[in-house]
Amino acid sequence: MDYVVTAELEPPVDATELDALQREGVAALLDRQLALVEGVAGPAEAEIDVLDYRITVHPSGASVVLALDAPALLPAEQAAATVLNELIGESELLVGWSVAHSEVRITEDEFNESLAAAERIGAADDSGLEAAIEEALESAEESEATLDTEQWRSRLTELSGRLRAFDLDAFGTDSAETARLAAGALIHAVRVVTDEIFYDELALAINNATADDAVGLLVLEELPQCYEHRYDSWFARAFLLSSAAVASRLTDRDWTPPRTVAEALALRLFVNEAQVLLEAAELMTWDEGEPVFAAFARRAFADTGHEDLYLVDFMPLGDSEDQLSARLEAQFRERGLTFEQWFAPRESEAGMHPYLRPSSEEHPTEA
Secondary structure (H helix, E strand, O other): OEEEEEEEEEOOOOOOOOOHHHHHHHHHHHHHHHOOOOEEEOHHHOEEEEEEEEEEEEOOEEEEEEEEEOOOHHHHHHHHHHHHHHHHHHOHHHOOOEEEEEEEOOOHHHHHHHHHHHHHOOOOHHHHHHHHHHHHHHHHOOOOOOOOHHHHHHHHHHHHHHOOOOOHHHHOOOOHHHHHHHHHHHHHHHHHHHHHHHHHHHHHHHHOOOOOOOOOOOOHHHOOHHHHHHOOHHHHHHHHHHHHHHHHHHOOOOOOOOOOHHHHHHHHHHHHHHHHHHHHOOOOOHHHHHHHHHHHHHHHOOOOOHHHHHHOOOOOOOOOOOHHHHHHHHHHHHOOOOHHHOOOOOOOOOOOOOOOOOOOOOOOOOO
16 A cells, blocks of 8 residues: 655754755755665564655645555555655764654545545546645645735845845845845745756656656756657656755855756746745736846846757767757767757766756756
8 A cells, every 4th residue: 555654854953944955965965865765664563654845844844745665544644754764863964863753644545646636537546646746745735825925025125134155235126125025026936946856756656657658747947958858757856956056055145046957947947936936925026027027037047058958959869860959969979969968067067966967967857
């Protein structure tokens, strides 16, 4: 039986709230450790498989959602606690952390109903599992209350102070309020895009799919279409690390422009999401926001040339008889824009996460 267990991890009692950089670090550490876990021994030596997971880090700790194949509800909860306790115990960076609780947030009957409903509409088994997990994830997250325009104005103004890498004049407007709203929207966009990458990675991993044949992706479909056949779950995890690096630098005192194509694409997603939010909250129309964020882009982006990737609809999987596609691929390679070059820094590998392999290495084949 498949169960979805939600566990809360808490830092030491005397710890202060986690800042943005610490949250990204905790998320990366938990993701790296959980990616290595395939199963755990349950009662009577029963093997409990870890099917998938999702991590959300907040100022007071972390929420971890585990999809487990277990014989019953209680062993599923115990197995989740065991996995996380062992993970904490083996990491020097999580000394003092603890598992506050571990519980199934979707019952067996509810899971079966979700799975049966998916099968009735002709979905494959993996899609049914995805639907059940999605339902559990939605119930595990706190639903954000609908905010009116003034509430959004207050929230974004408060968040604006976290964009430490830029002064308000980076937005090219004489209105301090407009600049603060744009800055706050960028910080909020980081949270939204990060959650969406987590969801997309889960969807791709469950279905062993790439973005070109997946349905319902939230953010990866906004990346250049020419390489969407390369966006698998490994790519989503690597892209998440790149986006985390950009997000952390937005909160630093000094700005470091995107070092890779992937980082430039992540920053573009943050900017687009910020504009969407401001328009939805009726604080700034898209037309009003364009010059504001265009000014920011001139300050924030390095000359990676990533915009040109959006001008091409498709790139061949390998050698192609299409001379035009072959020439485009060759031109992209000369400019450092081919898919294999997205995670390679332009100047140096200093400070790059080890998970982001050099362009000469192939990423692991997903099971």
